[in-house]
Each structure stands twice: as C-alpha cells, then as structure tokens.
Amino acid sequence: xxxxxxxxxxxxxxxxxxSVAVLAQDSxxxxxxxxxxxxxxxxxxxxxxxxxxxxxxYMENGEAIxxxxxxxxxxxxxxxxxxxxxxxxxxxNGTELPNAKWSRNAAVSWFFIDWEKNKNIPASSSVQMAVNxxxxxxxxxxxxxxxxxxxxxxxxxxxxxxxxxxxxxxNASVGHDARVLDITPPTCxxxxxxxxxxxxxxxxAENPPNKYPLPKMADVYFSGALxxxxxxxxxxxxxxxxxxxxxxxxxxxxxxxxPADAVLNIKVNGEDNYKLDTAKLKYGIxxxxxxxxxxxxxxxxxxIALAELELPEKPYLYVDATDVSGNRQVLxxxxxxx
Amino acid sequence: xxxxxxxxxxxxxxFVCASVWPVYGQEGDTATETPALxxxxxxxLGAVNSEMxxxxxxxxxxxxxxxxxxxxxxxxxMAENSDLYNIDANAIAESASFEGPPNINWEIKKEDESxxxxxxxxxxxxxxxNPCNITDPGYYQVHNGxxxxxxxxxxxxxxxxxxxxxxxxxxxxxxxxTAGNTGDEGGAASGDAQTVTAQQRIGIQVYDCTAPDVWxxxxxxxxxxxxxxxxxxxxxxxxxxxxxxxxKPFSTDAKDFEDASYIFIEEGKDDExxxxxxxxxxxxSIAGTLFNERGAPKYESGKLSSIIDxxxxxxxxxxxxxxxKSVKGVYVRRNVPFIIAAVSTDNGNKRASAGEVEVxxxxxxxxxxxxxxxxxxxxxxxxxxxxxxxQPDYFFTTQAADKDGNMTTxxxxxxxxxxxxxxxxxxxx
Numbered sequence: 001x002x003x004x005x006x007x008x009x010x011x012x013x014x015x016x017x018x019s020v021a022v023l024a025q026d027s028x029x030x031x032x033x034x035x036x037x038x039x040x041x042x043x044x045x046x047x048x049x050x051x052x053x054x055x056x057x058y059m060e061n062g063e064a065i066x067x068x069x070x071x072x073x074x075x076x077x078x079x080x081x082x083x084x085x086x087x088x089x090x091x092x093n094g095t096e097l098p099n100a101k102w103s104r105n106a107a108v109s110w111f112f113i114d115w116e117k118n119k120n121i122p123a124s125s126s127v128q129m130a131v132n133x134x135x136x137x138x139x140x141x142x143x144x145x146x147x148x149x150x151x152x153x154x155x156x157x158x159x160x161x162x163x164x165x166x167x168x169x170x171n172a173s174v175g176h177d178a179r180v181l182d183i184t185p186p187t188c189x190x191x192x193x194x195x196x197x198x199x200x201x202x203x204x205a206e207n208p209p210n211k212y213p214l215p216k217m218a219d220v221y222f223s224g225a226l227x228x229x230x231x232x233x234x235x236x237x238x239x240x241x242x243x244x245x246x247x248x249x250x251x252x253x254x255x256x257x258x259p260a261d262a263v264l265n266i267k268v269n270g271e272d273n274y275k276l277d278t279a280k281l282k283y284g285i286x287x288x289x290x291x292x293x294x295x296x297x298x299x300x301x302x303x304i305a306l307a308e309l310e311l312p313e314k315p316y317l318y319v320d321a322t323d324v325s326g327n328r329q330v331l332x333x334x335x336x337x338x
Numbered sequence: 339x340x341x342x343x344x345x346x347x348x349x350x351x352x353f354v355c356a357s358v359w360p361v362y363g364q365e366g367d368t369a370t371e372t373p374a375l376x377x378x379x380x381x382x383l384g385a386v387n388s389e390m391x392x393x394x395x396x397x398x399x400x401x402x403x404x405x406x407x408x409x410x411x412x413x414x415x416m417a418e419n420s421d422l423y424n425i426d427a428n429a430i431a432e433s434a435s436f437e438g439p440p441n442i443n444w445e446i447k448k449e450d451e452s453x454x455x456x457x458x459x460x461x462x463x464x465x466x467x468n469p470c471n472i473t474d475p476g477y478y479q480v481h482n483g484x485x486x487x488x489x490x491x492x493x494x495x496x497x498x499x500x501x502x503x504x505x506x507x508x509x510x511x512x513x514x515x516t517a518g519n520t521g522d523e524g525g526a527a528s529g530d531a532q533t534v535t536a537q538q539r540i541g542i543q544v545y546d547c548t549a550p551d552v553w554x555x556x557x558x559x560x561x562x563x564x565x566x567x568x569x570x571x572x573x574x575x576x577x578x579x580x581x582x583x584x585x586k587p588f589s590t591d592a593k594d595f596e597d598a599s600y601i602f603i604e605e606g607k608d609d610e611x612x613x614x615x616x617x618x619x620x621x622x623s624i625a626g627t628l629f630n631e632r633g634a635p636k637y638e639s640g641k642l643s644s645i646i647d648x649x650x651x652x653x654x655x656x657x658x659x660x661x662x663k664s665v666k667g668v669y670v671r672r673n674v675p676f677i678i679a680a681v682s683t684d685n686g687n688k689r690a691s692a693g694e695v696e697v698x699x700x701x702x703x704x705x706x707x708x709x710x711x712x713x714x715x716x717x718x719x720x721x722x723x724x725x726x727x728x729q730p731d732y733f734f735t736t737q738a739a740d741k742d743g744n745m746t747t748x749x750x751x752x753x754x755x756x757x758x759x760x761x762x763x764x765x766x767x
Binding site for chain 1: 403
C-alpha cells in the first residue's frame with residue numbers, strides 16, 4: 001500500500017466520522033420529536049415584516065405579579081406595551097415603516113397555563129375594564145403555571161421600496177410564571193357494602209365551586225340501599241356544609257343503616273382538586289362527631305365486623321383526609337345499627 | 339509493522355478528532371455565556387389550503403392589505419410556526435432548553451360595530467395547525483398564541499416594578515395566611531424555567547352566503563280573533579319572536595296559530611344550518627288556518643334548495659306557490675279584512691336584529707292591489723278558480739335581501755274564498 005492510498009483511506013474515514021455526527025444531529029431535529037408540527041411546512045419566522053414589541057404585565061397597583069397565587073383569588077392585571085400608543089413604531093429592527101398607522105383596535109387575550117397539565121384557561125371578565133386590563137382568577141392549584149398575555153394590532157405602512165401600502169400585525173406577548181396555592185380541602189367519601197350485596201355510598205362536591213372568600217362550602221350526596229332501602233337509586237343531598245375539618249351530617253339528615261351483625265366492607269373514594277396526601281388519609285368508625293375523630297375500629301380497615309367492636313352509643317363513619325398543601329377534610333356520617 | 343502501527347494510531351486519533359469536533363464546536367459557542375431568555379419570539383401564521391380563499395376585490399369590495407377573504411361556513415386549515423416549536427431551544431437562546439411541549443391556543447375574535455375585537459372561540463389544542471370554520475360573516479382575526487417553558491442558566495429578564503421573588507413572597511404569604519396553609523413562601527415558581535411566548539394574528543373578512551330568514555304573518559279581523567290594533571303591533575310582536583327564536587318558527591303546534599297564520603322561511607334546524615355555501619338549503623314552514631280552502635289548522639315544514647351564484651357565492655331562496663306546488667297558496671275569506679306583515683333577520687349580525695320587509699299583493703300583471711283603509715279587503719271571491727274565471731288572479735310577494743346580495747323571495751297565489759262555503763259548509767254554494 002503506497003502513501004497515497006493510505007491518505008485516501010484516512011480521508012474517507014474522517015469524512016465518514018463527520019457525516020455520522022451530522023446525521024445524528026439531523027435525526028434529532030426531525031418532526032418525530034415535534035408532533036405538534038405534523039404536516040406543517042411553514043417557516044418559523046413571518047415572511048413579511050411583523051414587529052414584536054415589548055410587553056410587561058403587572059398588578060393593578062403597579063407592583064410585580066406574585067410568583068405564588070392562590071386558587072380562586074382574582075388578581076387584576078395591567079398590560080403595558082407600545083401597541084396601545086397612538087401611533088405604531090416608525091421603524092422596526094432597523095427597517096423604516098413610513099406612514100405607519102394603526103388600522104384596527106388592539107386585540108388582547110389573557111390565559112392561565114397549567115404547565116403540569118399543559119392546559120390553558122382563557123381569562124375573561126364580565127366587568128367592564130380598560131382594554132389593557134384583565135381579572136385573572138386561577139381556579140386550579142398547580143406547582144407550575146403561568147399567566148400569559150397576547151396582544152396584536154393591525155397596522156399599515158408604506159413599503160419603503162415600492163411605496164405601496166402594506167398591512168401587518170404588531171405583536172406583543174409575555175408570560176409570568178406562577179404557582180397556585182391549593183386552598184380547597186379534599187372531597188372524600190366512602191363506599192360501604194355488607195353481606196347480601198347491599199351498599200351505600202356518600203360523596204362530597206364543592207358547591208358553589210371556586211368560592212372565595214373562604215370558607216369553602218360543599219354538599220354531601222348519599223345513595224344506595226344502606227341509605228334508603230326503599231329506593232336505593234335515589235340520591236339524597238345534604239346541602240351547605242362547610243368544607244373542612246368539621247363536616248358533621250346530622251342523623252335526621254342522612255345515615256348509613258347496617259345490621260348489628262354486619263361485616264362492613266369499606267372503600268374510600270379519595271378526591272382532591274390537586275394532590276391528596278394519601279399517607280394522611282384515615283377512615284373507619286369513630287365515637288361521636290366533631291373535633292378530632294376518636295376511632296373505635298381499626299384505622300383504614302377494609303373490613304370491619306361490627307360484632308367484634310365495642311360500639312359507642314352514637315357511632316359515626318368518618319373520613320379524615322388532608323391534601324399536600326395541608327387543607328383538611330373530616331366528614332362524619334351517622335352509622336345506625338339495626 | 340512499525341509503519342502500520344503508526345498509521346493506525348494516526349487514523350484513530352483523526353477519527354476521534356472528527357467525531358468530537360462538531361460537538362466541541364457546539365459547546366464552544368455556549369459555554370462561555372448564558373444570555374437571558376427573550377420574553378417572546380416571533381411567529382408565522384397563514385392559511386394552508388387557500389384555494390377557497392376569495393381574490394382581492396371579491397364582490398367589488400376592498401379589503402385591507404394583508405387580510406384574507408373567506409366565505410362563511412367554509413373550513414380553512416390554518417398553520418403556524420415559531421422557534422418555540424423546535425425540537426431544541428437553540429434558536430431561543432444559546433444553552434437554553436425546553437422543559438416540555440408547547441402550549442398552543444387558537445382563538446377567533448370578531449370585530450363589533452365599535453371596532454372592539456371580542457372572542458368568538460378559544461381552543462387549546464397544543465397543535466400548530468387548526469381547521470378554522472367561521473360560520474357568520476364579518477371581520478375576524480384568527481389568533482395563535484404559543485408558549486413554552488424554557489430553561490437557561492442565564493435566568494429570565496426582570497419583571498417590571500421589582501422581582502417576582504419580592505412580590506411573590508409578600509403576596510404568597512398573605513394568601514397562605516388567608517387559606518390557613520403552610521409551606522409556600524412565594525419565590526420562583528418553577529426553578530429557572532421561564533415561560534417564553536409567541537403570537538401572531540391574521541385578519542379575515544368573511545362574506546355572507548346565507549339568504550335572510552323571512553317571516554310573513556296573515557291576520558284576519560273577523561270572528562273571535564282579536565285583530566292587532568295595527569299592523570305595526572303585529573310587526574313588533576314578530577320582531578321580538580324572530581330574534582328570540584333565531585329565525586326558527588316559534589312553535590310547531592298548529593294550535594298556536596289560531597290568531598294568525600305564518601309562513602316561515604329560514605336556514606333550517608340546527609343540523610341544517612351552516613352548510614357550505616354551494617350546499618345550502620332553507621326550510622319552509624307554514625302554520626295556521628289560511629293554507630287550505632277549508633280553513634283547517636295545519637303546521638307543515640319542508641326543506642328547500644337554495645340557488646347559488648357561482649361567481650359571487652350569494653344564495654337565493656325562492657318560494658313559489660301554486661296548484662302544482664307543495665304550498666298551493668293562501669286562502670282568505672271574502673269580506674273579511676286582513677293584514678299582512680313581514681319581517682326579516684340575517685345571520686350577518688347573528689340574527690340579533692330584525693327589519694321590516696315590504697310585502698305586496700299584486701295581480702297577474704304585477705299591478706299592486708291597494709288596501710282598503712288599514713287592511714286588505716276583497717269583496718268578490720276568486721276561488722275556486724274554475725268557478726270565478728272572470729275574477730283576477732292575485733299573488734302576494736315579498737323580497738328580503740341582505741347587504742351582500744343574498745336574497746329570499748316569495749310569490750304565492752292569494753285566493754279569495756266564499757266565506758260560508760269554505761269555512762262553514764265545507765262545500766261551495
């Protein structure tokens with residue numbers, strides 16, 4: 001093998017190695033990693049000039065938007081951008097925009113994005129407000145969220161080259177990252193069944209939803225043969241309980257009726273509007289209602305034989321739940337032994 | 339042998355150099371500085387299948403530079419792109435990286451009479467293309483708003499009026515107190531990830547291709563029927579009802595039409611509305627006692643085809659009555675005064691208002707028949723036609739057109755029936 005052949009081999013191998021590296025990069029930038037661009041054959045930048053102007057959003061009083069918001073608590077925000085100026089910019093990125101005039105009003109859109117779910121909720125207000133203002137009420141807790149504001153306004157200008165009128169949009173958008181605190185207690189309930197297939201269920205729903213100021217309110221729903229033997233499909237509603245650690249259903253409102261020798265199979269329906277702290281979830285039979293539950297059965301037992309318990313005069317089923325933010329719900333439902 | 343060892347050593351070194359070089363080249367650009375992230379980047383937005391977009395000067399109207407021209411009810415695929423949607427964040431800032439997929443929202447806003455742009459629809463699709471179907475005429479803006487969490491060791495630009503941390507600490511603490519929670523003291527919401535946004539809008543003039551809805555009421559002034567104090571009162575009642583019912587008949591029960599008989603022509607039931615312009619239909623409903631010679635109450639409804647102008651894409655709904663048609667005509671009693679009122683509404687403003695439409699009674703030569711005072715009154719019957727061949731033919735006609743030239747027209751025979759024969763005896767005398 002002469003020196004020339006060796007050099008050729010070396011050259012081929014070097015180019016091969018380079019190509020492999022480039023090829024690896026190319027495959028990484030393919031559409032398979034960007035499913036949202038499927039079928040899109042459009043450049044990422046507008047072909048015609050379309051100014052992007054700075055935008056700042058802040059609280060109505062001029063202060064910065066907090067990095068932590070509270071669910072259901074509205075904040076009034078203000079958008080500050082040159083799009084609201086009387087005239088559009090006369091130049092953009094070094095290009096003159098002669099005779100620039102706004103041709104339409106500004107269009108403004110506000111959103112709250114929950115990045116944990118990658119879902120947004122558009123903000124809207126029934127209150128008459130200035131075009132650059134909006135009331136944003138985050139209604140779901142999240143550890144990663146953002147308020148975004150998008151503003152666009154149609155403008156026209158004379159093309160510096162042709163002198164013809166051109167129409168385009170001036171755009172401005174910005175995001176403010178914020179987490180949203182959970183202030184709603186869990187809404188847990190229980191499902192009880194006994195021998196013979198009879199069962200009873202009770203569950204909790206926040207009503208009205210997203211109520212602020214506190215306290216949160218809820219209704220408790222009951223259904224099943226252990227609630228109403230004559231009409232197991234009927235749904236009984238106990239309305240207007242304060243959602244929290246003292247949810248006591250009175251015996252005259254609703255109760256779970258079970259035979260004295262019954263073995264209760266208990267299943268918990270753990271519900272929270274954000275994240276339930278499952279380690280703190282407790283349920284079972286307790287003595288009395290209100291305050292801290294005093295269990296008379298094994299905590300979180302999926303099966304309870306009533307005959308093996310020393311039942312108090314007024315036993316209650318209870319469910320004690322706490323979410324990861326520390327909001328607590330304790331619900332007491334009368335247990336009537338036949 | 340020595341030579342070959344040295345040769346392969348050189349090859350190996352060069353191979354390693356060649357493999358590492360592109361990566362080193364990348365890192366070399368970014369390792370030294372970590373520039374701040376922009377708060378927003380630009381975006382392109384446009385229609386993909388634009389063959390159904392109308393040309394400039396469509397219907398002789400000028401549109402603003404840069405605006406698109408669409409027909410109502412024709413879905414057009416919109417697409418957008420931005421550096422936010424790339425697989426990596428290098429185009430946003432050096433050394434930046436995306437924290438997850440983008441959030442993509444499609445919004446349609448409609449301009450009202452005051453020039454304000456109000457949201458018609460908002461869809462969080464997280465996809466960069468979207469079929470847009472605008473079902474009412476007017477000026478619209480399609481908006482795409484994109485956002486994505488981007489991380490950069492360089493951090494974000496400061497917010498106005500202080501840092502997020504300062505404000506967040508205070509407000510978050512306050513909220514925590516209120517809520518009775520602990521553990522959140524504000525501060526950065528999600529590490530050093532920052533939401534970077536992009537947006538673009540496009541103006542769209544949407545043209546009306548739907549014929550107006552028309553209601554015509556006939557009210558007699560005899561018997562137990564309490565005739566409206568004036569034609570204006572009847573019209574006022576119709577205006578309220580046509581708006582309230584979005585052009586659809588206010589009832590389908592024949593019993594509700596004892597006071598007055600109605601002809602309803604409208605775009606149809608919910609599933610019949612908003613058809614594409616060249617497949618549009620209309621619904622004709624007749625209700626009351628004046629649509630047969632016996633005066634029997636009825637409610638009937640059927641679908642009509644609509645005729646489209648292939649150049650202007652305007653629609654024309656034409657109702658023609660007659661012996662060989664589904665609606666033979668309107669039968670009124672001789673010597674009984676009656677009034678006719680017609681109102682029209684259009685989808686141009688979402689049927690939010692109604693206007694009066696002229697309705698006339700004409701003879702076969704299109705000569706208008708005069709009223710007798712405030713009402714029409716015919717003293718000589720002309721029905722059955724074979725018995726009253728010497729009596730003139732009468733027709734009632736009406737025409738409603740919207741500002742784009744879509745039109746609804748009606749021409750229907752008006753028969754004057756011998757009162758007792760038709761309404762009392764069931765046979766002619």
